[in-house]
Amino acid sequence: MTATLSKVDRGREQASLPRPPRRYRMSNLDAKVSPYLFVAPFFVLFIAIGLFPLLYTAYVSLFDWEIGDDDPLFIGFENYSTLFQDDQFWNALFNTFSIFLLSSAPQIVVAIVIAALLNANLRARTGWRMGVLLPYVASLVALTIIFGNLFGPQYGLVNDVLGLIGISPIDWQASTFGSHVAIASMVNWRWTGYNALIILAAMQAIPKDVYEAALVDGASALRRFFSITLPLLKPTLIFVVVTSTIGGLQIFTEPKLFEPSGGSGGGAEHQYQTVVLYLYQSAFQGFDLGYASAIAWVLFMVVIAVAGLNFFLTRRAVK
Amino acid sequence: MMKRPSFAIYGILGAFVLGSAFPFYWSFLVASRDNSVLTGDFTLIPGGNFWTNAVRVFDTVPFWKALGNSFLVSGTVTFSVVLLSTLAGFAFAKLKFRGRGVLFLFVVATLAVPTQLGIIPLYMAMAEFGWAGELEAVIVPNLVTAFGVFWMRQYLLDAIPDELVEAARMDGCSLWRAFWHVALPAARPAAAMLGVFTFMQSWNDFLWPLVVLNADNPTLQVALEKLQSGYYVDYSLVLAGTTLATVPVLIVFLVLGRQIVAGVMQGAVKG
Known part of the structure; x- marks a missing residue:
């Protein structure tokens, strides 16, 4: 093998040269084979633990497959036709989108404002940046439990504070809209600072002379922000929106732990059950792996479609 | 010299x-x-029962074991x-080989693929291997990420001059x-940042550990869930x-916060 490889090479490039030393032939083989060996561990593992399970999910979704089932029954697309008539699924999809919209839209607006403030010539710059990033490093499980307490229906702090300004207590867990607001506020609290730093980085990459030119032309600060900063942030905003879409549609931890007794129904009326929570409940409490796989596969399609749509819309909106 | 911002800006950021x-x-x-103090009249002054409550945590869930498991x-x-990631990123950034473009395109295309949705076959596989309840089950499915390869490749593209690799090869x-x-x-530098982010992500991972681990051998997040999932929440x-679970995270943040900030901001520019 070694001989063939080096012969071909010599034939092509070094026909007139004498036979190269053995070390060189070894290194020639090294140059050909090593790159593949370097990337192979990633590809082998990624396909085995990432892609294959995802694709195999589509296969499982075609069966009536219970946990521990040795001989699952092939039923074609029956899981899908059941799913599309399943009110609980549509409800979960609605909840997921509702929570996603309540979290992503305000979050991006506030993140842009915070980024603009951080972009001022602050004292103790790094300290402020660390301050806004604090929620990002916190454990999501711990935070969700803490927020569950803050939004507690009886003695929660949020209701106490609302009481001070004369608003009667809201049962955050029981109502659809209330629970969505509470869950969205967890998402917002965690990610706004992180996104602000990403946007800040993009703001700092805008060349200074563009602003100087506008300043000479007498453009106001507000005008400079809307006519220069915002359009130049476009690629970053697309990135932020697309990543938050992919994460947001798979939201699980927050709705799972918002229900205190360890249930997976997303509340008594499933008022805050999201799609991944329904998937979890179907697979690991209902033991119906085939049906849960159909949920996973439909959600996969939704994520791809919405991320694509988002990409398209954000590109047009911020022009 | 740019002028210093007004107090209003510090006020808003401070809030x-x-x-x-x-x-x-x-x-x-x-x-x-x-x-007993669960009434509405809240105060911002701490009481003196923290250690009593902490000891009750240690009695209720295997907290130290969970902490050790999470670190492991x-x-x-x-x-x-x-x-x-560094190995593959180096190959993609600095070595020439047939299929490099296509393979790297594959990495980029899979960046956004929600592999989390593959948990059902993963669960079947873990049950088959007898790994359910074992730490292997939460380690093995996370050994590589497409993001890691992408991140290292972007960094190494500029960090190593092509001549340096060539020179090393000439020297045999x-x-x-x-x-x-x-x-x-x-x-x-990039590997350190990737390390910090990967560690945090793994530390916070919840859905999959909740599926495959049990109350006797949990990670920290799963142990917290077990604490909270009683019929009556104390x-x-x-x-x-x-x-208690937040303390290690805060220590890491105080020590590495500067690097984490830099990492988030660099990721934005490179990504």
Whole structure:
């Protein structure tokens, strides 16, 4: 093998040269084979633990497959036709989108404002940046439990504070809209600072002379922000929106732990059950792996479609 | 010289940062009280019961074991992701080989693929291997990420001059040695950041560990869930647990916060 490889090479490039030393032939083989060996561990593992399970999910979704089932029954697309008539699924999809919209839209607006403030010539710059990033490093499980307490229906702090300004207590867990607001506020609290730093980085990459030119032309600060900063942030905003879409549609931890007794129904009326929570409940409490796989596969399609749509819309909106 | 911003800006940012820190303090506040004080008249002064509640946490869930498990899992995952990403990233950035473009396109295309949705076959596989309930089940499915390869490749593209790899090869250095002696030292800053982010992500992972681990051998997140999932939620107990679980994270943040900030901002520019 070694001989063939080096012969071909010599034939092509070094026909007139004498036979190269053995070390060189070894290194020639090294140059050909090593790159593949370097990337192979990633590809082998990624396909085995990432892609294959995802694709195999589509296969499982075609069966009536219970946990521990040795001989699952092939039923074609029956899981899908059941799913599309399943009110609980549509409800979960609605909840997921509702929570996603309540979290992503305000979050991006506030993140842009915070980024603009951080972009001022602050004292103790790094300290402020660390301050806004604090929620990002916190454990999501711990935070969700803490927020569950803050939004507690009886003695929660949020209701106490609302009481001070004369608003009667809201049962955050029981109502659809209330629970969505509470869950969205967890998402917002965690990610706004992180996104602000990403946007800040993009703001700092805008060349200074563009602003100087506008300043000479007498453009106001507000005008400079809307006519220069915002359009130049476009690629970053697309990135932020697309990543938050992919994460947001798979939201699980927050709705799972918002229900205190360890249930997976997303509340008594499933008022805050999201799609991944329904998937979890179907697979690991209902033991119906085939049906849960159909949920996973439909959600996969939704994520791809919405991320694509988002990409398209954000590109047009911020022009 | 740019002029210093007004107090209003410091005021708004200050309020934002206070709001960011408040839930942590609240967690400690509830944890430091007696369970009987659950009435509406809240105070911002901590009580003296934190250690009592912390001891109740240790009696209720295997907290120290969970902490150890979380370190073991996140440490192993981080080591593997950083090493394999640097190796593949180096090859994509600096070595020429047939199919490089297509293979890298594959990496980029899979960046956004929600592999989390593959948990059902993964669960079947773990049951088959007899790994359900074992730490292997949460380590093995996280040994590589497409993001890691992408991140290291972007960094190494500029960090190592092509001539350096060439020179190493002329000196008879094998590619493996070039990786070890040229790429790895040059990759250190980006590898450190990838390490911090991978560690945090693994530390916080919840859905999959909840599926495959049980109450006897949990990670920290799963142990917290077990604390909270009783029929009646005892908040001074549960929030003592969340406070304890937050302490290591806060220490890491105080030590590495500067690097984490830089990492987030660099990721934005490169990504």
